[in-house]
Amino acid sequence: MGFGESVLASALGAGSNSWTRQQLIESVPRTGVLLLVSFIFAVCCLAAYLERYRRLVRHINCIPGPATLPIIGNALLINADREELFNRIIASRKLYGRRQGITRIWNGMTPYVLISQAQAVEKILSSTKNIEKGRDYEFLQPWLGTGLLTSPASKWQHRRKILTPTFHFRILSDFVEVFNKQAAVLAGKLATELDNAAGFDCVRYITLCSLDIICETAMGCPVYAQQQSDSEYVRAHEKIGEIMLNRLQKLWLHPDIVFRCTSQYREQQKCLDILHKFSYRMITERRSIIRAGHKPLDENNNSETVAGRKQLAFLDLLIEASDEGRLLSDTDIREEVDTFILGGHDTTATAIAWTLFLLGTDPSVQERALGEIEHVMGDGPRDRYPTMRELNEMRYLEACIKEGLRLYPSIPIIGRRLTEDVRLAEHVLPAGTNAVIVVYQLHRDPAVFPNPDRFNPDHFLGDGQRPRHPFAYIPFSAGPRNCIGQKFGALEAKAVLVAVLRQYRVEAVDRREDLTLYGELVLRSKGGLRIRVTKRN
Numbered sequence: 001m002g003f004g005e006s007v008l009a010s011a012l013g014a015g016s017n018s019w020t021r022q023q024l025i026e027s028v029p030r031t032g033v034l035l036l037v038s039f040i041f042a043v044c045c046l047a048a049y050l051e052r053y054r055r056l057v058r059h060i061n062c063i064p065g066p067a068t069l070p071i072i073g074n075a076l077l078i079n080a081d082r083e084e085l086f087n088r089i090i091a092s093r094k095l096y097g098r099r100q101g102i103t104r105i106w107n108g109m110t111p112y113v114l115i116s117q118a119q120a121v122e123k124i125l126s127s128t129k130n131i132e133k134g135r136d137y138e139f140l141q142p143w144l145g146t147g148l149l150t151s152p153a154s155k156w157q158h159r160r161k162i163l164t165p166t167f168h169f170r171i172l173s174d175f176v177e178v179f180n181k182q183a184a185v186l187a188g189k190l191a192t193e194l195d196n197a198a199g200f201d202c203v204r205y206i207t208l209c210s211l212d213i214i215c216e217t218a219m220g221c222p223v224y225a226q227q228q229s230d231s232e233y234v235r236a237h238e239k240i241g242e243i244m245l246n247r248l249q250k251l252w253l254h255p256d257i258v259f260r261c262t263s264q265y266r267e268q269q270k271c272l273d274i275l276h277k278f279s280y281r282m283i284t285e286r287r288s289i290i291r292a293g294h295k296p297l298d299e300n301n302n303s304e305t306v307a308g309r310k311q312l313a314f315l316d317l318l319i320e321a322s323d324e325g326r327l328l329s330d331t332d333i334r335e336e337v338d339t340f341i342l343g344g345h346d347t348t349a350t351a352i353a354w355t356l357f358l359l360g361t362d363p364s365v366q367e368r369a370l371g372e373i374e375h376v377m378g379d380g381p382r383d384r385y386p387t388m389r390e391l392n393e394m395r396y397l398e399a400c401i402k403e404g405l406r407l408y409p410s411i412p413i414i415g416r417r418l419t420e421d422v423r424l425a426e427h428v429l430p431a432g433t434n435a436v437i438v439v440y441q442l443h444r445d446p447a448v449f450p451n452p453d454r455f456n457p458d459h460f461l462g463d464g465q466r467p468r469h470p471f472a473y474i475p476f477s478a479g480p481r482n483c484i485g486q487k488f489g490a491l492e493a494k495a496v497l498v499a500v501l502r503q504y505r506v507e508a509v510d511r512r513e514d515l516t517l518y519g520e521l522v523l524r525s526k527g528g529l530r531i532r533v534t535k536r537n
């Protein structure tokens, strides 16, 4: 009896009910064949994988980049604190890829290609095939599930189709009231800093305002983040962001099996419990309001009152939306609402804070922006709210926000995992490569924006400007997987800046060249963005 036969025979026992010893022995040749076939199959798979990997290495190593070590690649270069890492990513184009705006880096055996040139960016982002997000986005999944931002390509396409109408212009115009109301709360809060000659970080104030705005518009319920900044909900928001980032930055925390053993995991679960419960409670409440007879949308897509309130929340629209005839489940809706809250909160707050800071560095630009606001809104009380039409007329303010997003894009880096080969000039990026679009660097290409570091809103006023490559300026990304909330974000930024600028003169405390930048989920400055405010007459 061979080894296989004896093991099988003893494993099943000589007196097994269903298998006699004879049957067992007869089955061995078949088992042997099966094992042989499996072995050959595994060897073929391994050979195919190695061949694919060899091809990947060959192509990637044709791209300029730092010298690599065996196995670890450039891991030592990447293993830096967050500020230093950001510096190194930005410097990589100057060091290796000045001409083409493409450089490569190996994180262990995984290749990353950094891209900061418009034509190359277009090749990646305009593709309808390469829409798979990078692996790093998976760390958001415990919170967002597979909502729009993190969804795999297979789910994303039809989900995006369902969600696009929720950002319709008419729905946004209803939200202006929320923007204005929360912006007024922010302006009131800033009054506490009038005597603060040393200045204060404006980011936290604006972030809480933006959280209030997105929660009220997404769920239809104010969370009073500005009034109760230490509430359980606000703290859970801040904490979970910290935990996810910390995990992202520490390679050893990436495997679930390791992360689950840490106290951070337990804390993350607590935050998730608070955040998810809150969203589910909102869904249940809004469903029961709708069931009680209020129909949120009429046949012309007009908003009716829900429980006596004028504006709708995204939540109401999602409850009504159907996916190929099937209503979305509570989990589907929760994923999308949480995604809107994450996607629309820090990004917009960052854009507003950077623009305000930049306006504080240049009094002439600030006065011009205010002049336009006063002109559009006419005489009258300073605390009157602008209408949607008035906000749309503020072209110079819009140019200031666009320029803020050019110099300091809220999302400085966008990742894609290529699912098919892409040819960039003489290089091939094989499927499997992680493409990293360095938006921060792209926006400072002197060939597109002469004197690229200067804060100059005229870049976006159109008059006398050279036409730009459509992928040279992409603060909201571009192509099929661009930002679904860009109109919402731009309108909110305007409303908040109008409320602040009408009441205060703003002055930046630090010089731009003294700031230390780093990328979290959004672009940050170490120590925040410090401004001083004085009351306008």
Ligand code: HEM
Pocket: 148, 149, 150, 160, 339, 340, 341, 343, 344, 345, 347, 348, 351, 409, 410, 411, 414, 415, 475, 476, 477, 480, 481, 482, 483, 484, 485, 486, 488, 489, 490
């Ligand atoms: C100034 C404000 C904003 C900026 C700069 C911004 C920027 C971006 C960028 C760069 C992306 C692409 C991310 C990637 O591919 O990795 C994105 C995607 C997204 N954004 Fe925004 N965003 C802003 C406001 C908003 C708002 C207000 C919402 C929601 C209310 C929102 C919801 C989303 C969603 C759901 C996605 C994923 C879209 C998809 O994959 O189809 N964003 N945003």
